[in-house]
Amino acid sequence: xxxxxxxxxxxxxxxxxxxxxxxxxxxxxxxxxxxxxxxxxxxxxxxxxxxxxxxxxxxxxxxxxxxxxxxxxxxxxxxxxxxxxx
Amino acid sequence: xxxxxxxxxxxxxxxxxxxxxxxxxxxxxxxxxxxxxxxxxxxxxxxxxxxxxxxxxxxxxxxxxxxxxxxxxxxxxxxxxxxxxxxxxxxxxxxxxxxxxxxxxxxx
Amino acid sequence: xxxxxxxxxxxxxxxxxxxxxxxxxxxxxxxxxxxxxxxxxxxxxxxxxxxxxxxxxxxxxxxxxxxxxxxxxxxxxxxxxxxxxxxxxxxxxxxxxxxxxxxxxxxxxxxxxxxxxxxxxxxxxxxxxxxxxxxxxxxxxxxxxxxxxxxxxxxxxxxxxxxxxxxxxxx
Numbered sequence: 003x004x005x006x007x008x009x010x011x012x013x014x015x016x017x018x019x020x021x022x023x024x025x026x027x028x029x030x031x032x033x034x035x036x037x038x039x040x041x042x043x044x045x046x047x048x049x050x051x052x053x054x055x056x057x058x059x060x061x062x063x064x065x066x067x068x069x070x071x072x073x074x075x076x077x078x079x080x081x082x083x084x085x086x087x088x
Numbered sequence: 089x090x091x092x093x094x095x096x097x098x099x100x101x102x103x104x105x106x107x108x109x110x111x112x113x114x115x116x117x118x119x120x121x122x123x124x125x126x127x128x129x130x131x132x133x134x135x136x137x138x139x140x141x142x143x144x145x146x147x148x149x150x151x152x153x154x155x156x157x158x159x160x161x162x163x164x165x166x167x168x169x170x171x172x173x174x175x176x177x178x179x180x181x182x183x184x185x186x187x188x189x190x191x192x193x194x195x196x
Numbered sequence: 197x198x199x200x201x202x203x204x205x206x207x208x209x210x211x212x213x214x215x216x217x218x219x220x221x222x223x224x225x226x227x228x229x230x231x232x233x234x235x236x237x238x239x240x241x242x243x244x245x246x247x248x249x250x251x252x253x254x255x256x257x258x259x260x261x262x263x264x265x266x267x268x269x270x271x272x273x274x275x276x277x278x279x280x281x282x283x284x285x286x287x288x289x290x291x292x293x294x295x296x297x298x299x300x301x302x303x304x305x306x307x308x309x310x311x312x313x314x315x316x317x318x319x320x321x322x323x324x325x326x327x328x329x330x331x332x333x334x335x336x337x338x339x340x341x342x343x344x345x346x347x348x349x350x351x352x353x354x355x356x357x358x359x360x361x362x363x364x365x366x367x
Contacts, residue, residue, distance in 0.1 A: 007097055014104040021111035033120045033175035037127055040167060041114055044131035045107050048138040055142050060220060067156050074163040081170035084178045106281055113288040121338045122297055125326050126284055132321060133281045148221040155216045165320035172328045188298035188345050190336060
């Protein structure tokens, strides 16, 4: 992969993560923070796959898969907690 | 197959742009439910497009990447719905300019 | 045996998921056989413990007609998803933020829980709508840009072709 293209992708993703973190820190209610966290975990999954590509290790894809699964469980657990079921 | 790599790069770029739009929506939208719509839709398609692009660059990884993408596409909307219902039941108000709230009528 | 059909169905689905998870471009044949059998035995055990929860499902869903309907559903779903994202990007990037949100109510004729799950997921990822809750045959939808508040008209706009395709899969 072209190195300048890589820089472009990383700067776009960094901007996205900065905006998401702004909402994560500011968000007036707990739900806002949970939504921001959900968006950030999706971006992180993509970044983990990008790292796997750059180091060309197939096994790193499993990290991204397990991360996606745990993020989903985390979001559902937060939802249960907010609803008062936990 | 150099041109496949270029197509893959285009998909990766589209995916990252959708991530950016999603987080812009997260900052600009007025209430939790609208933010959730903006971020869930765009980041789901973002992951799908990003992983498909990487699969085009490294063709032997495609199956595994599509499995990860399929998993994200199946679970992201479920998580969003659970979170939306939980925030409604936890008492997060809709934006004051919302025109209708049928869910409230049903609960009373 | 009652529930045998759903037992077989759950085992096959779990084994397919396992096959996808152990896929690796440089896995040797011996290793593959070992891993496949380990996963298959665990899939048998898991579906023995859980098949009672999946009563509505069975091997009849491997019928080619249902699978064809499901593939058409997936294609329509992908197309709608791209449309939804362009719509959302246009809203987010326009300076005046043209939104008109609220929660509307629609009616669905689908009965099976998994059909409702697929309809809900499809609604969440299509333009401007998000499922919040199901109440028997009513669904509550958050809509960014409301076009109609009547149950029937809103349902026609929101469900689009999805409900018809899912009824093809499940009937």
